[in-house]
Amino acid sequence: MIMVLAGTKEGREIAEKLSCLKFSVIASAATDYGGKLLEGKARARIGPLNAKSLECFIREKNVDMVIDATHPFAMQISLNAIDACRNAKIKYIRYEREGGGEYFFPDLIRVKDFDEAATEALKFERIFLTIGSKNLDKFAMLKKRGKSITARVLPTSEVLKKCEDLGFLPGEIIAMEGPFSLELNYCMFKDCRAEVVITKDSGSAGGVLEKLRAAEKLHIPAILVERPAVNYPLVVGSMEEILEEIRKDLS
Numbered sequence: 001m002i003m004v005l006a007g008t009k010e011g012r013e014i015a016e017k018l019s020c021l022k023f024s025v026i027a028s029a030a031t032d033y034g035g036k037l038l039e040g041k042a043r044a045r046i047g048p049l050n051a052k053s054l055e056c057f058i059r060e061k062n063v064d065m066v067i068d069a070t071h072p073f074a075m076q077i078s079l080n081a082i083d084a085c086r087n088a089k090i091k092y093i094r095y096e097r098e099g100g101g102e103y104f105f106p107d108l109i110r111v112k113d114f115d116e117a118a119t120e121a122l123k124f125e126r127i128f129l130t131i132g133s134k135n136l137d138k139f140a141m142l143k144k145r146g147k148s149i150t151a152r153v154l155p156t157s158e159v160l161k162k163c164e165d166l167g168f169l170p171g172e173i174i175a176m177e178g179p180f181s182l183e184l185n186y187c188m189f190k191d192c193r194a195e196v197v198i199t200k201d202s203g204s205a206g207g208v209l210e211k212l213r214a215a216e217k218l219h220i221p222a223i224l225v226e227r228p229a230v231n232y233p234l235v236v237g238s239m240e241e242i243l244e245e246i247r248k249d250l251s
Contacts, residue, residue: 002246003028003063005081006038009205010097011069015042017239023246026061030077033156049077055084063088065249067242068232069095073134073200075228082233093245094232097203105212107221114138117198117223121147128152128194130185130211131225133159139198140166150174150192179207185214194218200225 004015006027015027019042027042028049029035035046049057058066068081078094085092111117114135121127121142129139129151136151143149151168153159155175163173174188185207189197197215201224202208208224215222236242 001026001061001063002065002067003058003061004042004067005070005077006042006044007034007070007074007077008097010095011067012038012041014067014069014095014239014242018042018242021243026063031156031158033154049080051080051083054080055087058084058088058090063090065091065093065246067093067095072097072202072227073225075230078230078232091245091249092233093242094230094235095242096232096235096237097205098237103209103212103224105216105222107216107219108212109221109223111223111225113228114225117225118142120223121196121198124196126150126193126195128189128192128197130197130199132200133162136163136166136168140168143167148172150194152176152178152188179205180210182210182213182217185211186217189214189218189220194220196221196223198223198225201227 001024002018004011004025004027006012006015006029015025018025025042027038027044029038029044029046030048032046035044038044066081066085068078070077082092109120111120115138118138121139126148129149133153139149150172151163152174153163154177160175197211199208199211199222212222236245
């Protein structure tokens with residue numbers, strides 16, 4: 001049994017391809033929304049996992065291998081999976097999406113985490129957030145400092161409820177699913193009269209280059225949160241490499 005932690009588009013594609021190749025696969029999604037995206041692609045389990053519950057699931061379902069295709073910023077689930085696989089003595093494979101490289105833009109401000117991004121954002125009056133909903137709390141406090149903030153988030157009831165609880169008004173929320181083109185980013189940033197765009201290095205699949213290019217076109221700076229550093233035991237970057245690792249275990 002191969003378990004795919006399928007918190008990304010690539011994760012869903014990996015689970016689907018392995019299923020089509022007749023491997024025994026179960027894909028894990030943390031949310032109901034993620035589970036719906038897996039429908040018709042692979043057998044799924046839904047709900048968050050910590051290291052202990054993941055290890056229990058691995059043992060209960062006789063999982064032989066875990067492919068971690070979660071988001072680059074979902075550091076905790078990756079750490080949990082590494083620990084669970086080590087304890088269960090099974091193979092862990094990290095699928096790492098493209099990104100984490102050099103971006104050459106004249107007004108790019110690199111920061112290590114979202115707290116540092118929020119500190120940098122204090123220098124601007126009109127802020128456009130393209131970081132998702134997980135770390136919105138770090139920026140909601142800036143509203144109390146008189147900053148104008150627009151948050152672009154997923155259009156799910158849970159996410160919108162979180163925005164509302166943090167004090168974001170309807171006019172401060174753009175609820176749309178990305179990734180977005182350069183042109184659409186440009187129009188949104190311009191329409192909101194953004195003075196700075198805040199994003200994270202989620203790679204080409206997350207549309208980071210389109211965001212940075214749109215900001216450059218508007219001659220406004222972008223704050224880029226760098227990926228968290230995780231010491232993955234084994235990293236691959238393609239389906240071919242995944243299949244090669246599977247073949248090694250079968251030989």
